[in-house]
Amino acid sequence: MITIGIIGTGYVGLVHGAVLAHYGFQVTCMDVDDYKITRLREGESPIYEPGLDKLLKEGLQSGALSFTTSAEQVVHNSDVIFIAVGTPSKMDGSADLRYVREAALSIAQYADRDKLVVLKSTLPVGTCGTFQRYFDSAVAGSGAAYRIEVASNPEFLRQGQAVSDALSPSRVIIGTESEHAERLLQSVYSVHADAGIPFLCTNLESAEMIKYAANSFLAVKISFINEMALLAEKVGANISHIAQGMGMDERISPHFLQAGPGYGGSCFPKDTQALVDVGRRSGEELYVVQAAIAANKKQKQTMLDRISETLSYGGSLKGRTIAVWGLAFKPDTDDIRETPSYDVIQGLSGKGAAIRVYCPQGMKQAVRLWPDLNPSIEYCISEEESAIQADAIVIMTEWEQFRRVDWNAIAGSMRSSFLFDCRNMFGQDKAVRGRFHYYGVGDGSDRRHYTLREAQ
Numbered sequence: 001m002i003t004i005g006i007i008g009t010g011y012v013g014l015v016h017g018a019v020l021a022h023y024g025f026q027v028t029c030m031d032v033d034d035y036k037i038t039r040l041r042e043g044e045s046p047i048y049e050p051g052l053d054k055l056l057k058e059g060l061q062s063g064a065l066s067f068t069t070s071a072e073q074v075v076h077n078s079d080v081i082f083i084a085v086g087t088p089s090k091m092d093g094s095a096d097l098r099y100v101r102e103a104a105l106s107i108a109q110y111a112d113r114d115k116l117v118v119l120k121s122t123l124p125v126g127t128c129g130t131f132q133r134y135f136d137s138a139v140a141g142s143g144a145a146y147r148i149e150v151a152s153n154p155e156f157l158r159q160g161q162a163v164s165d166a167l168s169p170s171r172v173i174i175g176t177e178s179e180h181a182e183r184l185l186q187s188v189y190s191v192h193a194d195a196g197i198p199f200l201c202t203n204l205e206s207a208e209m210i211k212y213a214a215n216s217f218l219a220v221k222i223s224f225i226n227e228m229a230l231l232a233e234k235v236g237a238n239i240s241h242i243a244q245g246m247g248m249d250e251r252i253s254p255h256f257l258q259a260g261p262g263y264g265g266s267c268f269p270k271d272t273q274a275l276v277d278v279g280r281r282s283g284e285e286l287y288v289v290q291a292a293i294a295a296n297k298k299q300k301q302t303m304l305d306r307i308s309e310t311l312s313y314g315g316s317l318k319g320r321t322i323a324v325w326g327l328a329f330k331p332d333t334d335d336i337r338e339t340p341s342y343d344v345i346q347g348l349s350g351k352g353a354a355i356r357v358y359c360p361q362g363m364k365q366a367v368r369l370w371p372d373l374n375p376s377i378e379y380c381i382s383e384e385e386s387a388i389q390a391d392a393i394v395i396m397t398e399w400e401q402f403r404r405v406d407w408n409a410i411a412g413s414m415r416s417s418f419l420f421d422c423r424n425m426f427g428q429d430k431a432v433r434g435r436f437h438y439y440g441v442g443d444g445s446d447r448r449h450y451t452l453r454e455a456q
């Protein structure tokens, strides 16, 4: 039986490790974070991801899954080692490869027999080739007879659906120059092959680029529909109908055409920047991707300006109370990285508004990671509490539970009744819209917009 090692227990590494243990492999997960590993050994997931707790407990109970902080142990235990550490953006937009390099160094240091190193982290094109050359010379230098092979196997899982995406991915991409590595990875993923999930085997560079190209394309799609939404508002059209009509063309597809406050998260903002950087280094300006990044920035600013212009007097929001619902960058996750909520809260509190927030999962992370914003935020235990004496509610994330609130009670407890629905959750809901001065995104058919002063 092939033994598996995972270096990095973030969203990708942890979910991947838990799923491979579920398939019956012996999996050792390693992370340098002592606290995280201690919690994981007790079956406690450091992240909120539906279905993950169950898989972790199952893996720990069966003994298929183990956790360590020792690089030596994970390398020693494993035939196939997945690297799934973070590749954060540097100031210039390029990917910071420090953690991947550290993982590669440990593998070279502790390898004692043939190893397959599989890069799951999103890496600039050419990185896997560089690592292959590094391992070749490290092994040759030590005079050893084994081989360390490299493969690229990008991950497409979405947060909030990571477990189901890992159990049933849209495709498996394997990039490698080695037939042996390809066969080994096909064995690791034999469950997927049996389930008819498509495989694409290609060279290292193409596999690396598929991930960036796919994420950048989706970011372009979102920025495109957001741009159309702003135009729709000006010309009296409705973006939901436009998206529906566009999506009926199967070449376009209805997915990722949901207008909103701009994309966020750990992938799209970082990967689009990194691809632009790779383009520049390679002498190719990527105008389309750059435009998607610029449009995303504009979208967040437009949401902020809309709320602020509607509620402010003389440019100030002093004396206004705004309830913000949703901090996570999308529903069913506690991840607040690059979330548009941050920009909106920062802008509104900067103009003097009191901010009361509620998010089903994101508040713990915000308390920890937003020291700059915390003094101006009041965290609430429910949607209802956040709305008491508020002038407006701003919906930043489309959590399903927001549909089930008691709108009568909420509207009745507010000081003024403005609803900025940045996710168009209630665009078709006449009852909710009727209770508020309602602002969706991209609905130009409703032009009766009031400012707070007019409404009073």
Ligand code: UDX
Pocket: 155, 156, 157, 158, 159, 160, 215, 218, 222, 255, 256, 257, 258, 259, 260, 261, 262, 263, 264, 265, 266, 267, 268, 329, 330
């Ligand atoms: C993304 C990719 O989908 C996934 O394949 C890759 O592995 C990692 O990056 P994720 O970041 O988890 O996954 O979330 P995703 O569902 O793609 O949403 C990203 C952002 O786009 C969110 O802020 C979301 O709100 C926004 N979005 C998405 C829209 O604004 N409109 C849409 O129609 C879809």
